Amino acid sequence: MAGIYIHIPFCGQLCTYCDFHFSMSLRRKDEMIDALLAEMEQRKEYLSNKKIDTLYIGGGTPSLLSVKELGSLVSGVSKYWDISNLKEFTIETNPEDLSEEYLKDLLSLGVNRLSIGVQSFVDEYLKFMNRRHDAERALRCVKDAQKVGFKNISIDLIYGIPKLTDEQWRETLKKALSLNIQHLSAYHLTIEPKTVLGLRQRKGLFKQVDENISQSHYDILEKETHDAGFEHYEISNFSKNGLRAIHNGNYWKGIDYLGIGPSAHSFDGKSRRWNIANNTRYIEAMLNNGGEGGFEGENLTLSDHYNEYIMTMLRTIDGVSYDNLKERFGEVYAEYFLKNIEPFVSKGTIIEKDNNFSIKTADFLISDSVISNLFYINEND
Template identity: 40%
Template sequence: MSGIYIHIPFCKQACIYCDFHFSTTLKNKAALLTCINKELELRKEELTHEPIQSIYFGGGTPSICTKAELAVLLETINKNYAVDPSCEITLEANPDDLTKVKIDELKSIGINRLSIGVQSFFEEDLVWMHRAHSVKDATACIDHALQGGISNISVDLIFATPLLTDDKLEKNIKILTQLAIPHLSCYNLTIEEKTSLHHLVKLKKVVPVLDEVAVRQFYFIRNHLQQQGYEHYEISNYAKPGSYSKHNTSYWQRKKYLGVGPSAHSYTGYSRSWNIRNNETYIRSLTQNKLPSEMETLTMNNRFNEVLLTGLRTQWGVNLTELKQEFQTQYTSFQNQIIPLVNEAKLIVTEDKLTISPSFLIMADRIASELFII
């Protein structure tokens, strides 16, 4: 299984916590989309004969694109790649873009899954985050999507924000579970460098929440959603049975994917590459038929560490038999390294599966990094 990721680097306004690549001026939008089309054509050999099971429009805000712009990109993909008939085609969307008409348009061109950036159902939280939408937009767009026949929906929520009390978090979760949204991504607010939030924290205008609050909210979400029949299948992701995101799952299971557009990453299992994070340079380069990317070949140690990092974040964990077969050299020292972590009940070994114990889940990345082979 392979996937295609298309990065649409435009947003109406900048959310204070965001460190993705995007521009709030749309002046280069047409030229940039033309170049993404060209990149899709130039790189078709990279996925020859691979059935494409997931196409993902991420960003930025892909819902900023018109029906015609998205249709051209999908047409290019269909013409140049072996798209599986059951392909999951996801569009990341902001609520203010998802009118009834827009939902019908998206459905008509083949979008069959929406990932909606709701973040909170409280106006003051949205204002604090500098989101472009209102609570009314959020509830209306979910309604439009369900009525319009796109029921495969994922909603993003953020927790551990300064204004989010436990009561408000409970209400946010209740609204979504009552609507039976099949997939939820719940992210712990992180303070990334070069964001407005980072600047505000440095100026002491924002006080980050205490770790204990973040931990409490993480487990509140987990317990509540599990009681409502959701599987906690990755540290930030919950799904009703069978509603896993094919796109995200392929990342965590290290499947091959092609990423096009500025800042997009690609992965072959043996190498990674990434496009330049600048719209003007991206356009200039593609206009001259040059790919604006850099590539890194992954060493056995890199690949081994990735298996641990991605696997331990998921409910499937790491398959020890496969790990031993693929990484015989690394496995010998790894075997000794896991003993203390198993004794401290941070890691659990069940038959041939290694997982993080639920009470240490929130520390999955740190625990995985303790096992890295350098």
């Protein structure tokens, strides 16, 4: 089992909260596509002998590329890996790019899961975030996607925005959940230093919401998604009819993945590699230097691997199984986990069932305080 991710490092605007890697200049788009294809060729041995279950084109804004350009990337992937039995092929899109014709062409390309960055259904907050679409456009593109035949649609929303009232957040959720979508990703606004909001915060012009507001928005999110029949399966993710995100789910489970493109990460079970987050240097490395200078990497120690696994799995309803932990990391780690999780089981924050430990969904928001107590520090690593 394995997944392939392709990062498209271009955007049409600078969203005030975003620190993903992208450039707003499309001048080198053609060279970038050549560089992505060159990286695929250079790394064709990665994931060899692994069955590819998922393909994920993310960004940045993949929907800034034409379907022909996306098609050339898919052909590139299929040249080196067998993608004839993909379970999931997702593309991240921005509402303003999604004409009916474009949506139809994405379906023809084999995309079977559409992720749409709606962020809000209130124009005031879309403006605050510097999004290019308005609420009406967001609604229309979801309906158009359904009309052309998409049966697995996910939308992204952001909460914990200053001034966003409980009522507005509830209405936003009701609107989203009434659209017959299969998946929702709802993220609490985080302030990253290298963003417009980070800069405003440093200048004292912006203040994050306080914990009471975060909690209140989170409680509304829990209730509305539950009432609409969604499963809250990860801190920020909700699915209907079992349609959880397979690609992202595999990251959390520590399954191998190959990341192509600037800033993309890869993991092969032992080592991690991350590509340079700079378009010019990435193009130069992939097209003229056989990849050299285009990435860094490290071997993961067992404790790194254990810590990542605990951190991601405890944010899911699947939680951590003692037996699984013992099998993957050995008895020392499994016993360490057991000893340190015990106080949380006694307090009721952690639910234990058949030697499986999970955080109650109502407490996901405070999961970090539990997780930090379970990290294993190995002085010899």
